[in-house]
Amino acid sequence: GEDVEQSLFLSVREGDSSVINCTYTDSSSTYLYWYKQEPGAGLQLLTYIFSNMDMKQDQRLTVLLNKKDKHLSLRIADTQTGDSAIYFCAESPDNNNDMRFGAGTRLTVKP
């Protein structure tokens, strides 16, 4: 996971926007992902972005990709207490056997 870096903690107020940042190192990565892990559970795919895209929006989620800086971000609009979880950034070239995860960002949403 050391090739993908994320800050470990983020705390926001309910209703605010959350922005979780990630940097990666492999410029050949074809897909970049955001996974969510709720307490006591496995990871679930939230969204992904293909490397030829700059932005992807899906309801409250906005993913921004800056390939030049190898920077990926996830913005959650109108953050709710149910969004409290650990968010993992992951990168992958175009195959199934080499997905690299960051250490995860623990998002805490305060009422």
Add this chain to the structure above:
Amino acid sequence: DAGITQSPRYKITETGRQVTLMCHQTWSHSYMFWYRQDLGHGLRLIYYSAAADITDKGEVPDGYVVSRSKTENFPLTLESATRSQTSVYFCASSTSGGYNEQFFGPGTRLTVL
């Protein structure tokens, strides 16, 4: 139940013992993976399998053995458990192809005393 399941969910063992963690998926996915999750390290790949009878090492394979005689099962064995193998273990599966969403099991929390 459909999906991907792991057993046991919790396991406590002693140093030197052999432990097997089970993973079962009902989707007939080709690929299966074992990860360990440790604080500050995210998920690290232990082993993966592209199909039945095909397995390969990931980032941290030492001390682990896998097998895949059937597509739906992918057990992970710790041949002689060590304290450093205390971790949460996740199994995942995916179809082949470029868009490779991995579906994760609920995890097994293993403690080696």
